[in-house]
Amino acid sequence: MEKAKRKLSREKWQRHVGEQARSGLSQLEYCKREGINKSNFAYWKRRLRGMPGEKRSGFASVEIISQKVRYRVRCFEVEVSSLGELKELLGR
Numbered sequence: 001m002e003k004a005k006r007k008l009s010r011e012k013w014q015r016h017v018g019e020q021a022r023s024g025l026s027q028l029e030y031c032k033r034e035g036i037n038k039s040n041f042a043y044w045k046r047r048l049r050g051m052p053g054e055k056r057s058g059f060a061s062v063e064i065i066s067q068k069v070r071y072r073v074r075c076f077e078v079e080v081s082s083l084g085e086l087k088e089l090l091g092r
Contacts (some may be wrong), residue, residue, distance in 0.1 A: 013044035020045075 020030040020041070027045075031038040080086045 010044075010048070013041075014048055016041065017045050017048055 016030075016034065016036065020027060023030055025033065027041060028038055031041050080089065
């Protein structure tokens with residue numbers, strides 16, 4: 001029974017988050033119109049952001065596969081293996 005209650009709650013908040021996004025209203029305006037707590041709305045919006053079926057935004061995980069450093073300066077490109085090597089080439 002508890003899982004069913006949580007699922008209904010999650011579905012309710014998914015509906016509210018979607019409706020607010022489509023409404024063009026700010027979170028505060030939407031919450032006032034619907035008579036819901038703004039803090040609860042913000043919490044659920046953050047919580048639902050990473051769930052399947054929701055658009056994701058923010059940071060992506062990356063893996064460094066090379067230690068080479070590449071810099072483009074005006075009209076030529078320099079490829080070096082470290083920042084120290086670049087400083088040495090530039091005489092700094």
